[in-house]
Amino acid sequence: MKEILVRSFSGLLYVSLLVFSLYNKHVFILLFFLFGLICLAELKKLIQYKSFVPFIVFTVLYGVFGYWQFVMKSNDGLIEATQILQVITIFVQLFLIKDLFTEKNIPLFISKKIIITTFYLSSGFVFLVLIANYHQTFSPLIILGAFILVWTNDTFAYLVGKNFGKQKLFPSISPKKTVEGFLGGLFFASVASYFIATFTETLSFNHWLILSIIISVFGTLGDLIESKFKRQANVKDSGIIMPGHGGLLDRFDSIIFAAPFIYLFLRIINYVS
Numbered sequence: 001m002k003e004i005l006v007r008s009f010s011g012l013l014y015v016s017l018l019v020f021s022l023y024n025k026h027v028f029i030l031l032f033f034l035f036g037l038i039c040l041a042e043l044k045k046l047i048q049y050k051s052f053v054p055f056i057v058f059t060v061l062y063g064v065f066g067y068w069q070f071v072m073k074s075n076d077g078l079i080e081a082t083q084i085l086q087v088i089t090i091f092v093q094l095f096l097i098k099d100l101f102t103e104k105n106i107p108l109f110i111s112k113k114i115i116i117t118t119f120y121l122s123s124g125f126v127f128l129v130l131i132a133n134y135h136q137t138f139s140p141l142i143i144l145g146a147f148i149l150v151w152t153n154d155t156f157a158y159l160v161g162k163n164f165g166k167q168k169l170f171p172s173i174s175p176k177k178t179v180e181g182f183l184g185g186l187f188f189a190s191v192a193s194y195f196i197a198t199f200t201e202t203l204s205f206n207h208w209l210i211l212s213i214i215i216s217v218f219g220t221l222g223d224l225i226e227s228k229f230k231r232q233a234n235v236k237d238s239g240i241i242m243p244g245h246g247g248l249l250d251r252f253d254s255i256i257f258a259a260p261f262i263y264l265f266l267r268i269i270n271y272v273s
Contacts, residue, residue, distance in 0.1 A: 010242045014251060018147065022140035028132060029066045035248060036062060036125040039256070042238040042249040043121050046229045047108050054117035058125070061085075061118075065126045075136060082130060082263075085123055089260045092119040096225050103172060105232050120225075124256025127263045134266055141200040145208065146262055149215045150255050152192040153185035157220070160184025169220075174227045177220075186216040207269055214265060215258045222257025226250070 021031040040058055044050070065085075068078045092115055099106045106112075132143040161181020169177040193208035203211070226249060230238060239247025 025138040039249040042247045046233045049113040058122040089123040127259035145196040153189040156188035157181040157185030218258040219254030226253035
């Protein structure tokens with residue numbers, strides 16, 4: 001009972017901080033900067049990377065893209081810079097996905113550690129900020145909808161997998177994840193997309209439905225990739241900052257991996273509309 005209460009309290013605190021930050025752009029950017037630093041520290045520990053350089057890279061990337069107009073004195077070049085970052089990030093993520101399909105450990109030589117901390121985690125948080133500033137205006141309901149889809153997918157993937165799961169999804173990486181759980185999470189995230197579209201009036205239902213699929217697929221892959229890092233480090237959780245939940249990276253692994261693909265889809269619908 002005590003464990004459930006502790007888990008509930010830490011989860012409620014996390015959600016409350018996130019929702020509160022959506023009322024102001026600068027509060028959001030600051031809070032997610034702190035979240036990013038904590039996640040980066042946890043990732044560095046998982047991949048045994050002791051350098052301080054990733055914190056500098058993260059701060060520069062996050063600050064420049066978060067306050068592009070202030071830093072550059074205009075919005076000129078933002079789209080081009082974002083596209084370059086997006087291509088590199090997705091390219092790196094595809095290689096990480098490839099690593100899931102081999103029983104070998106993810107190679108963690110120094111250059112790979114630099115690439116992972118920069119284009120797996122740091123750029124993931126950059127794209128969360130870019131999503132929140134869709135159309136160069138602060139759009140908190142879009143990023144909130146994305147988080148709701150992640151939470152819905154994770155919750156129902158767990159519940160369906162626990163009660164009906166039989167076929168393992170990636171047994172060598174995460175023995176508890178099942179195909180049935182993944183499909184259950186995808187189904188209920190798709191259902192949630194209807195209510196998000198109805199109550200937020202941000203994007204059409206069709207757009208939110210596609211986003212639910214993107215988030216379920218790439219969010220699950222992000223979770224599996226972090227699980228492989230944890231398995232290599234021989235630890236259960238990425239940290240202990242959230243009692244009952246583990247580390248903050250355990251809560252952000254899905255959304256930061258899906259973020260570049262979410263932003264890419266938003267750019268596509270903006271281009272064709």
